[in-house]
Amino acid sequence: MSNSNSSDLKSTAIMEQMKIHLGTDAGKELTKKIGLVYQINVSPKKIGIDEESYVVDLKKGEVTKGPYEGKPDATFSFKDDDFVKVATGKMNPQMAFMRGAMRIKGSLSAAQKFTPDIFPKPSKL
Known part of the structure; x- marks a missing residue:
């Protein structure tokens, strides 16, 4: 079991930026517009192995x-590199899904609102 405070995943930096983003006016608009809860599972090399989970709560904005705890509207599973590509807009979520780079559980209508637009535009990582 890895130490829960430290992470080698590149996705962690995106999640940290997302936390800050949700506190901004743009982030608050997003929360109002989407109003869904997503769980994102990110694995270093292979989906489902050693994954770290994050909850992007676009109801509460956090x-x-x-x-x-409970049932998210949709759950996504990625490898770290693929999540970074999707979150930064380098890979289309539909394409990621079709290639098997992203797995979805839960509501497909909720999943369709999960787009790179919900992530802050990356500053240089």
Whole structure:
């Protein structure tokens, strides 16, 4: 079991930026517009192995580490590199899904609102 405070995943930096983003006016607009809870599972090399979970709560406007208590509207599973590509707009979520780079559980209508637009535009990582 890895130390829960430190993470080697590149996705962690995106989640940290997302936390800050949700506190801004743009982030608050997003929360109003989407109003859904997403759980994102990110694995270093292979989906489902050693994954770290994050909850992007677009009802409350917060990002937390660890699985969601209850049932998220949709759950996504990625490899770290693929999540970074999707979150930064380098890979289309539909394409990621079709290639098997992203797995979805839960509501497909909720999943369709999960787009790179919900993430802050990356500053240089």
